[in-house]
Amino acid sequence: MYDLAGSQWQLTDPPFPMRSWHNNSQSVSFLDSIVKPFAQEAYLPMDLKSLIRDIPDFPKPGIVFRDITPLLRHPEGLRYTVDLLAQTCKQAGLTPDYVVGIESRGFIFGPPLAYQLGAGFIPVRKPGKLPSAVHTIEYELEYGMDCLEVHQDAFDSGCRILIADDLIATGGTAAATAKLVQKIGCELVGFSFIIELRDLQGRQKLPDAPIVTLVEY
Numbered sequence: 001m002y003d004l005a006g007s008q009w010q011l012t013d014p015p016f017p018m019r020s021w022h023n024n025s026q027s028v029s030f031l032d033s034i035v036k037p038f039a040q041e042a043y044l045p046m047d048l049k050s051l052i053r054d055i056p057d058f059p060k061p062g063i064v065f066r067d068i069t070p071l072l073r074h075p076e077g078l079r080y081t082v083d084l085l086a087q088t089c090k091q092a093g094l095t096p097d098y099v100v101g102i103e104s105r106g107f108i109f110g111p112p113l114a115y116q117l118g119a120g121f122i123p124v125r126k127p128g129k130l131p132s133a134v135h136t137i138e139y140e141l142e143y144g145m146d147c148l149e150v151h152q153d154a155f156d157s158g159c160r161i162l163i164a165d166d167l168i169a170t171g172g173t174a175a176a177t178a179k180l181v182q183k184i185g186c187e188l189v190g191f192s193f194i195i196e197l198r199d200l201q202g203r204q205k206l207p208d209a210p211i212v213t214l215v216e217y
């Protein structure tokens with residue numbers, strides 16, 4: 001039994017999928033349990049992979065696109081995903097001041113994750129979208145090059161940052177964001193992704209910090 005943020009929580013059956021947090025030097029799999037307030041019905045375990053659609057050859061031949069839109073339109077799937085992410089971050093001891101979310105799919109899960117962790121949210125955006133002075137980050141994608149921006153005055157000195165995105169592929173996007181966060185002098189407490197594409201070994205590009213993931217391919 002846990003007492004999280006002042007409310008009572010109860011352990012129930014292990015869920016699908018295998019969630020974990022680990023960094024490059026250690027790997028810890030949790031006793032996979034879902035916690036719920038006593039007052040509410042316990043979750044049924046959910047197979048999140050069944051809500052992620054594979055689209056072959058998108059956006060380029062040879063890429064299998066992992067499409068999360070079926071998961072997003074599924075009320076229980078969406079709630080389960082956000083709750084499981086937040087719960088796993090809490091169990092991993094991740095207590096950020098800010099969740100940094102990467103445009104565009106990092107804007108979907110970043111804010112509800114920040115809300116549940118009692119943190120603020122900082123958007124990292126595609127070029128030309130932010131109105132004030134920005135830092136610019138260049139990075140490599142699984143299928144091309146891209147560039148991101150963040151407001152220069154978004155970070156307080158020494159603040160604790162959790163980087164959140166829907167998916168890690170080559171790791172270029174998250175690694176570039178991490179570099180920027182560390183260069184500014186913030187403390188990187190970890191990373192959070194729904195999906196990890198293991199074959200692309202993106203985590204090898206990331207600095208040594210806990211990595212929360214829910215689904216692996």
Ligand SMILES: O=P(O)(O)OC[C@H]1O[C@H](OP(=O)(O)OP(=O)(O)O)[C@H](O)[C@@H]1O
Pocket residue numbers: 102103104105106140141142146165166167168169170171172173174202
């Ligand atoms: O690990 P990487 O190889 O860097 O790839 C992961 C990134 O790719 C996707 O975003 P994308 O750039 O396709 O933009 P979108 O979220 O706007 O679709 C995904 O949401 C991650 O941000």
Ligand SMILES: Nc1ncnc2[nH]cnc12
Pocket residue numbers: 063064065066067142167169197
């Ligand atoms: N294979 C993939 N599916 C969905 N989003 C991605 N971003 C980078 N690679 C991706």
